[in-house]
Amino acid sequence: MVVESESTKDELVIDVQDLVTYYGTRKILDQVNLQVLAGEIMVIMGGSGSGKSTLLRHMLALNKPAAGAIRLFGKDPNKLSAPQLHAIRQRMGVSFQNGALFNSLNVEENVAFPLREHTRLDENTIRIMARMKLEVVNLAGFEKLMPSQLSGGMVKRAALARAIVMDPSLLFFDEPSAGLDPVVSADLDELILRLRDAMKVTIVVVTHELDSAFRIADRILVLDKGKVLILGTVDEVKSSDNKRVQNLLNRKSEDVIVNPDEYLQRLTDDLAGL
Amino acid sequence: MTYLIEEKNDYLVVYLEGEVDLSCSPEARRVILDCLQKQRHLLVDLSGVSYIDSSGVASLVEGYQVSRSKNLNFALVGVSDNALNVLKLARLDQVFPIYTSIETLLQGGS
CATH class of the missing domain: 3.40.50.300 (P-loop containing nucleotide triphosphate hydrolases)
Structure with a gap:
Protein backbone atom coordinates (compact mmCIF):
# COMPACT_ATOMS: atom_id res chain seq x y z
CA MET A 1 0.00 0.00 0.00
CA MET A 92 -15.41 23.57 -3.47
CA GLY A 93 -17.04 26.69 -4.87
CA VAL A 94 -18.38 27.05 -8.41
CA SER A 95 -19.15 30.17 -10.40
CA PHE A 96 -21.19 29.13 -13.42
CA GLN A 97 -21.03 30.81 -16.81
CA ASN A 98 -24.52 32.32 -16.65
CA GLY A 99 -24.30 33.01 -12.92
CA ALA A 100 -27.08 30.51 -12.11
CA LEU A 101 -28.58 32.91 -9.59
CA PHE A 102 -32.02 32.17 -8.19
CA ASN A 103 -34.34 34.68 -9.88
CA SER A 104 -36.78 34.76 -6.96
CA LEU A 105 -34.08 35.64 -4.39
CA ASN A 106 -32.36 39.00 -4.05
CA VAL A 107 -28.59 39.34 -4.27
CA GLU A 108 -27.93 38.91 -0.55
CA GLU A 109 -30.27 35.91 -0.30
CA ASN A 110 -28.53 34.32 -3.29
CA VAL A 111 -25.11 34.74 -1.69
CA ALA A 112 -26.35 33.51 1.70
CA PHE A 113 -28.08 30.47 0.18
CA PRO A 114 -25.22 27.93 0.63
CA LEU A 115 -24.81 28.99 4.27
CA ARG A 116 -28.50 28.48 4.96
CA GLU A 117 -28.42 25.10 3.19
CA HIS A 118 -25.22 23.69 4.65
CA THR A 119 -24.59 25.32 8.02
CA ARG A 120 -26.43 26.02 11.25
CA LEU A 121 -24.84 29.40 11.74
CA ASP A 122 -26.75 32.18 13.45
CA GLU A 123 -28.81 34.31 11.07
CA ASN A 124 -26.78 37.42 11.99
CA THR A 125 -23.53 35.62 11.16
CA ILE A 126 -24.96 34.44 7.84
CA ARG A 127 -26.07 37.92 6.82
CA ILE A 128 -22.76 39.52 7.82
CA MET A 129 -20.84 36.84 5.88
CA ALA A 130 -22.95 37.39 2.76
CA ARG A 131 -22.47 41.16 2.97
CA MET A 132 -18.71 40.76 3.52
CA LYS A 133 -18.46 38.73 0.32
CA LEU A 134 -20.50 41.33 -1.56
CA GLU A 135 -17.97 43.92 -0.37
CA VAL A 136 -15.17 41.67 -1.65
CA VAL A 137 -16.70 41.59 -5.15
CA ASN A 138 -17.55 45.31 -5.07
CA LEU A 139 -21.31 44.80 -4.90
CA ALA A 140 -21.81 46.51 -1.54
CA GLY A 141 -25.08 48.41 -1.55
CA PHE A 142 -26.74 46.14 -4.12
CA GLU A 143 -27.90 43.53 -1.57
CA LYS A 144 -31.60 44.04 -2.12
CA LEU A 145 -31.58 44.04 -5.93
CA MET A 146 -33.10 41.12 -7.80
CA PRO A 147 -30.98 39.26 -10.40
CA SER A 148 -33.10 40.71 -13.22
CA GLN A 149 -31.97 44.19 -12.17
CA LEU A 150 -28.26 43.39 -12.49
CA SER A 151 -25.89 43.99 -15.42
CA GLY A 152 -23.92 41.06 -16.87
CA GLY A 153 -20.81 41.98 -14.89
CA MET A 154 -22.81 42.30 -11.67
CA VAL A 155 -24.37 38.85 -12.19
CA LYS A 156 -20.87 37.36 -12.53
CA ARG A 157 -19.70 39.11 -9.37
CA ALA A 158 -22.78 38.05 -7.40
CA ALA A 159 -22.22 34.47 -8.54
CA LEU A 160 -18.60 34.77 -7.46
CA ALA A 161 -19.64 36.09 -4.03
CA ARG A 162 -21.90 33.05 -3.64
CA ALA A 163 -19.11 30.71 -4.80
CA ILE A 164 -16.73 32.00 -2.11
CA VAL A 165 -19.22 32.43 0.73
CA MET A 166 -18.20 29.11 2.35
CA ASP A 167 -14.47 29.99 2.07
CA PRO A 168 -13.73 27.16 -0.38
CA MET B 1 -10.55 26.23 19.05
CA THR B 2 -10.02 27.00 22.70
CA TYR B 3 -10.40 30.27 24.54
CA LEU B 4 -9.40 31.98 27.75
CA ILE B 5 -10.79 35.12 29.35
CA GLU B 6 -8.70 37.43 31.54
CA GLU B 7 -9.20 40.84 33.10
CA LYS B 8 -6.67 43.56 32.33
CA ASN B 9 -7.32 47.05 33.62
CA ASP B 10 -10.78 48.05 32.37
CA TYR B 11 -10.84 45.34 29.73
CA LEU B 12 -11.86 41.76 29.41
CA VAL B 13 -9.39 40.01 27.13
CA VAL B 14 -10.57 37.01 25.11
CA TYR B 15 -7.68 34.88 23.90
CA LEU B 16 -8.80 32.72 21.00
CA GLU B 17 -6.54 29.80 20.05
CA GLY B 18 -6.41 27.33 17.17
CA GLU B 19 -8.71 27.31 14.14
CA VAL B 20 -11.77 29.53 14.16
CA ASP B 21 -13.92 27.99 11.44
CA LEU B 22 -17.54 27.06 10.74
CA SER B 23 -17.52 24.38 13.43
CA CYS B 24 -16.50 26.64 16.30
CA SER B 25 -17.22 30.25 15.29
CA PRO B 26 -20.67 30.04 16.99
CA GLU B 27 -18.79 29.43 20.26
CA ALA B 28 -16.45 32.37 19.58
CA ARG B 29 -19.51 34.52 18.88
CA ARG B 30 -21.21 33.46 22.10
CA VAL B 31 -18.08 34.16 24.18
CA ILE B 32 -17.67 37.64 22.66
CA LEU B 33 -21.34 38.58 23.03
CA ASP B 34 -21.44 37.26 26.62
CA CYS B 35 -18.49 39.48 27.56
CA LEU B 36 -20.20 42.52 26.02
CA GLN B 37 -23.42 41.63 27.82
CA LYS B 38 -21.47 42.24 31.05
CA GLN B 39 -20.93 45.86 29.89
CA ARG B 40 -17.16 45.37 29.72
CA HIS B 41 -14.66 46.82 27.25
CA LEU B 42 -13.33 43.96 25.13
CA LEU B 43 -10.05 42.96 23.55
CA VAL B 44 -9.91 39.92 21.29
CA ASP B 45 -6.40 38.50 21.10
CA LEU B 46 -5.91 36.50 17.89
CA SER B 47 -2.19 35.78 18.31
CA GLY B 48 -2.93 32.10 19.00
CA VAL B 49 -5.25 31.74 16.02
CA SER B 50 -3.77 29.63 13.22
CA TYR B 51 -6.73 30.13 10.87
CA ILE B 52 -9.87 32.22 10.93
CA ASP B 53 -12.58 31.92 8.29
CA SER B 54 -15.35 34.31 7.27
CA SER B 55 -17.73 33.00 9.94
CA GLY B 56 -15.13 33.80 12.59
CA VAL B 57 -14.60 37.27 11.15
CA ALA B 58 -18.39 37.78 11.03
CA SER B 59 -18.53 37.03 14.78
CA LEU B 60 -15.93 39.76 15.35
CA VAL B 61 -17.93 42.18 13.18
CA GLU B 62 -21.09 41.52 15.17
CA GLY B 63 -19.19 41.90 18.46
CA TYR B 64 -17.73 45.22 17.35
CA GLN B 65 -21.13 46.57 16.33
CA VAL B 66 -22.70 45.46 19.64
CA SER B 67 -19.87 47.14 21.57
CA ARG B 68 -20.47 50.40 19.70
CA SER B 69 -24.17 50.30 20.45
CA LYS B 70 -23.28 49.92 24.15
CA ASN B 71 -20.56 52.61 24.05
CA LEU B 72 -17.93 50.03 24.96
CA ASN B 73 -14.38 49.80 23.57
CA PHE B 74 -13.54 46.90 21.27
CA ALA B 75 -10.21 46.08 19.65
CA LEU B 76 -8.29 43.25 18.02
CA VAL B 77 -4.71 42.44 18.94
CA GLY B 78 -2.17 39.92 17.67
CA VAL B 79 -3.65 39.77 14.17
CA SER B 80 -1.44 37.48 12.07
CA ASP B 81 -0.58 38.28 8.45
CA ASN B 82 -2.95 35.55 7.26
CA ALA B 83 -5.81 36.89 9.35
CA LEU B 84 -5.00 40.42 8.22
CA ASN B 85 -5.21 39.28 4.58
CA VAL B 86 -8.70 37.88 5.22
CA LEU B 87 -9.72 41.18 6.85
CA LYS B 88 -8.18 43.23 4.05
CA LEU B 89 -10.01 41.29 1.35
CA ALA B 90 -13.32 42.57 2.74
CA ARG B 91 -11.70 45.95 3.69
CA LEU B 92 -12.33 45.23 7.37
CA ASP B 93 -8.79 46.31 8.26
CA GLN B 94 -10.23 49.82 7.79
CA VAL B 95 -13.04 49.09 10.24
CA PHE B 96 -11.60 47.31 13.28
CA PRO B 97 -9.31 49.03 15.80
CA ILE B 98 -6.22 46.79 15.50
CA TYR B 99 -3.26 46.91 17.91
CA THR B 100 -0.01 45.00 17.79
CA SER B 101 -0.29 43.95 21.44
CA ILE B 102 -2.41 44.42 24.56
CA GLU B 103 0.38 46.48 26.14
CA THR B 104 0.45 48.99 23.27
CA LEU B 105 -3.29 49.47 23.52
CA LEU B 106 -3.24 49.91 27.31
CA GLN B 107 -0.30 52.34 27.00
CA GLY B 108 -2.21 54.34 24.40
CA GLY B 109 -0.08 53.26 21.39
CA SER B 110 -1.25 51.96 18.04
Missing part, protein backbone atom coordinates in the same frame (compact mmCIF):
# COMPACT_ATOMS: atom_id res chain seq x y z
CA VAL A 2 1.29 3.45 -0.87
CA VAL A 3 1.01 5.90 1.98
CA GLU A 4 0.98 9.50 0.88
CA SER A 5 2.63 12.01 3.17
CA GLU A 6 0.44 14.80 4.50
CA SER A 7 2.42 17.42 2.58
CA THR A 8 2.03 15.56 -0.74
CA LYS A 9 -1.73 15.37 -0.24
CA ASP A 10 -1.81 19.05 0.60
CA GLU A 11 0.11 20.01 -2.51
CA LEU A 12 -1.94 18.08 -5.06
CA VAL A 13 -5.52 19.32 -5.07
CA ILE A 14 -6.69 17.75 -8.34
CA ASP A 15 -5.09 14.72 -9.95
CA VAL A 16 -6.45 13.60 -13.32
CA GLN A 17 -4.88 10.39 -14.63
CA ASP A 18 -5.40 9.09 -18.18
CA LEU A 19 -9.02 10.24 -18.16
CA VAL A 20 -11.20 8.88 -20.94
CA THR A 21 -14.87 9.68 -21.34
CA TYR A 22 -17.57 9.20 -23.94
CA TYR A 23 -20.94 10.71 -24.79
CA GLY A 24 -22.61 7.71 -26.39
CA THR A 25 -19.99 6.30 -28.71
CA ARG A 26 -18.22 9.61 -29.24
CA LYS A 27 -14.98 9.97 -27.33
CA ILE A 28 -14.95 13.36 -25.59
CA LEU A 29 -11.78 13.13 -23.47
CA ASP A 30 -8.87 10.97 -24.53
CA GLN A 31 -6.09 10.12 -22.05
CA VAL A 32 -6.14 13.50 -20.31
CA ASN A 33 -3.59 14.02 -17.54
CA LEU A 34 -3.60 17.07 -15.31
CA GLN A 35 -2.32 17.88 -11.85
CA VAL A 36 -3.45 21.06 -10.13
CA LEU A 37 -1.36 22.20 -7.18
CA ALA A 38 -2.53 24.02 -4.07
CA GLY A 39 -2.70 27.78 -4.52
CA GLU A 40 -2.32 27.55 -8.29
CA ILE A 41 -4.50 29.21 -10.92
CA MET A 42 -4.99 26.65 -13.70
CA VAL A 43 -6.68 27.87 -16.86
CA ILE A 44 -8.30 25.34 -19.19
CA MET A 45 -8.68 26.50 -22.78
CA GLY A 46 -9.88 25.06 -26.03
CA GLY A 47 -12.44 25.66 -28.74
CA SER A 48 -16.05 24.57 -28.72
CA GLY A 49 -16.27 20.78 -28.47
CA SER A 50 -12.68 20.47 -27.22
CA GLY A 51 -13.89 18.74 -24.05
CA LYS A 52 -13.12 21.51 -21.53
CA SER A 53 -16.63 21.63 -20.10
CA THR A 54 -16.66 17.85 -19.77
CA LEU A 55 -13.33 17.97 -17.95
CA LEU A 56 -14.81 20.58 -15.62
CA ARG A 57 -17.78 18.30 -14.89
CA HIS A 58 -15.36 15.52 -13.94
CA MET A 59 -13.46 17.83 -11.64
CA LEU A 60 -16.77 18.73 -9.99
CA ALA A 61 -17.41 14.98 -9.53
CA LEU A 62 -20.56 15.20 -11.67
CA ASN A 63 -19.40 12.65 -14.26
CA LYS A 64 -17.80 9.21 -13.93
CA PRO A 65 -14.79 8.42 -16.13
CA ALA A 66 -15.06 5.55 -18.64
CA ALA A 67 -11.37 4.89 -17.98
CA GLY A 68 -8.63 6.53 -15.96
CA ALA A 69 -9.13 8.22 -12.62
CA ILE A 70 -9.59 11.52 -10.93
CA ARG A 71 -8.70 12.41 -7.36
CA LEU A 72 -9.85 15.49 -5.49
CA PHE A 73 -7.91 16.36 -2.33
CA GLY A 74 -6.31 12.91 -2.61
CA LYS A 75 -9.63 11.04 -2.79
CA ASP A 76 -11.45 9.36 -5.68
CA PRO A 77 -14.93 10.95 -5.63
CA ASN A 78 -16.42 7.88 -7.30
CA LYS A 79 -15.39 5.70 -4.36
CA LEU A 80 -16.75 7.97 -1.63
CA SER A 81 -19.98 7.61 0.30
CA ALA A 82 -22.59 10.34 -0.16
CA PRO A 83 -21.64 12.12 3.12
CA GLN A 84 -17.93 11.95 2.23
CA LEU A 85 -18.63 13.39 -1.23
CA HIS A 86 -20.76 16.09 0.37
CA ALA A 87 -17.85 16.99 2.66
CA ILE A 88 -15.52 17.33 -0.36
CA ARG A 89 -18.07 19.44 -2.25
CA GLN A 90 -18.30 21.79 0.73
CA ARG A 91 -14.64 22.61 0.14
CA SER A 169 -10.20 25.84 -0.79
CA LEU A 170 -10.94 24.99 -4.44
CA LEU A 171 -12.78 27.39 -6.72
CA PHE A 172 -14.03 26.78 -10.26
CA PHE A 173 -14.94 29.47 -12.77
CA ASP A 174 -16.72 28.63 -15.96
CA GLU A 175 -16.10 31.41 -18.49
CA PRO A 176 -15.75 34.32 -16.04
CA SER A 177 -15.19 36.89 -18.81
CA ALA A 178 -17.71 35.69 -21.41
CA GLY A 179 -19.98 38.49 -22.53
CA LEU A 180 -18.25 41.20 -20.51
CA ASP A 181 -16.62 44.34 -21.84
CA PRO A 182 -12.80 44.42 -21.56
CA VAL A 183 -12.68 46.75 -18.54
CA VAL A 184 -15.19 44.70 -16.51
CA SER A 185 -13.39 41.55 -17.58
CA ALA A 186 -10.02 42.93 -16.41
CA ASP A 187 -11.60 43.93 -13.07
CA LEU A 188 -12.86 40.39 -12.61
CA ASP A 189 -9.39 39.01 -13.37
CA GLU A 190 -7.92 41.30 -10.72
CA LEU A 191 -10.49 40.01 -8.27
CA ILE A 192 -9.59 36.39 -9.04
CA LEU A 193 -5.93 37.15 -8.35
CA ARG A 194 -6.75 38.96 -5.09
CA LEU A 195 -8.85 36.01 -3.93
CA ARG A 196 -6.05 33.58 -4.57
CA ASP A 197 -3.55 35.72 -2.69
CA ALA A 198 -5.78 36.46 0.32
CA MET A 199 -7.61 33.15 0.69
CA LYS A 200 -4.82 30.86 -0.61
CA VAL A 201 -7.50 29.22 -2.70
CA THR A 202 -6.74 26.91 -5.63
CA ILE A 203 -8.54 28.13 -8.75
CA VAL A 204 -9.51 26.38 -11.98
CA VAL A 205 -10.80 28.65 -14.74
CA VAL A 206 -12.38 27.43 -17.97
CA THR A 207 -12.25 30.16 -20.58
CA HIS A 208 -11.67 30.91 -24.23
CA GLU A 209 -10.64 34.51 -23.52
CA LEU A 210 -6.91 34.68 -24.23
CA ASP A 211 -6.24 38.06 -22.61
CA SER A 212 -7.90 36.89 -19.43
CA ALA A 213 -6.05 33.55 -19.46
CA PHE A 214 -2.67 35.24 -19.84
CA ARG A 215 -3.42 37.71 -17.04
CA ILE A 216 -4.41 35.21 -14.39
CA ALA A 217 -2.92 31.80 -15.23
CA ASP A 218 -0.02 30.16 -13.49
CA ARG A 219 -0.37 27.33 -15.97
CA ILE A 220 -2.60 26.76 -18.99
CA LEU A 221 -4.01 23.49 -20.31
CA VAL A 222 -5.11 23.60 -23.94
CA LEU A 223 -7.50 20.87 -25.03
CA ASP A 224 -8.10 19.98 -28.65
CA LYS A 225 -10.58 17.34 -29.71
CA GLY A 226 -10.44 15.78 -26.25
CA LYS A 227 -6.65 15.54 -26.05
CA VAL A 228 -4.11 17.67 -24.23
CA LEU A 229 -2.50 19.86 -26.86
CA ILE A 230 -0.21 21.60 -24.41
CA LEU A 231 0.14 22.06 -20.64
CA GLY A 232 2.53 24.73 -19.48
CA THR A 233 3.17 28.18 -18.12
CA VAL A 234 1.90 31.27 -19.95
CA ASP A 235 5.34 31.75 -21.52
CA GLU A 236 5.58 28.11 -22.58
CA VAL A 237 2.17 28.28 -24.24
CA LYS A 238 2.95 31.60 -25.93
CA SER A 239 6.26 30.32 -27.30
CA SER A 240 4.93 26.94 -28.43
CA ASP A 241 5.65 26.20 -32.07
CA ASN A 242 2.70 23.81 -32.29
CA LYS A 243 0.58 25.03 -35.22
CA ARG A 244 -2.75 24.33 -33.56
CA VAL A 245 -1.67 26.16 -30.40
CA GLN A 246 -0.59 29.12 -32.52
CA ASN A 247 -3.89 29.04 -34.42
CA LEU A 248 -5.70 29.22 -31.12
CA LEU A 249 -3.52 32.09 -29.90
CA ASN A 250 -3.96 34.00 -33.15
CA ARG A 251 -7.64 33.14 -33.21
CA LYS A 252 -7.29 31.51 -36.61
CA SER A 253 -9.77 28.85 -37.49
CA GLU A 254 -8.53 25.80 -39.30
CA ASP A 255 -8.52 26.26 -43.08
CA VAL A 256 -11.52 24.52 -44.54
CA ILE A 257 -10.85 22.76 -47.81
CA VAL A 258 -13.85 22.83 -50.11
CA ASN A 259 -14.73 20.78 -53.11
CA PRO A 260 -15.21 23.55 -55.75
CA ASP A 261 -17.85 21.68 -57.77
CA GLU A 262 -19.94 20.69 -54.78
CA TYR A 263 -19.59 24.14 -53.24
CA LEU A 264 -20.74 25.90 -56.41
CA GLN A 265 -23.64 23.50 -56.69
CA ARG A 266 -24.62 24.16 -53.05
CA LEU A 267 -24.58 27.94 -53.62
CA THR A 268 -26.68 27.80 -56.75
CA ASP A 269 -28.96 24.87 -56.01
CA ASP A 270 -32.64 25.42 -56.82
CA LEU A 271 -32.08 28.93 -58.24
CA ALA A 272 -34.34 30.13 -61.03
CA GLY A 273 -32.86 29.95 -64.51
CA LEU A 274 -29.94 27.68 -63.56
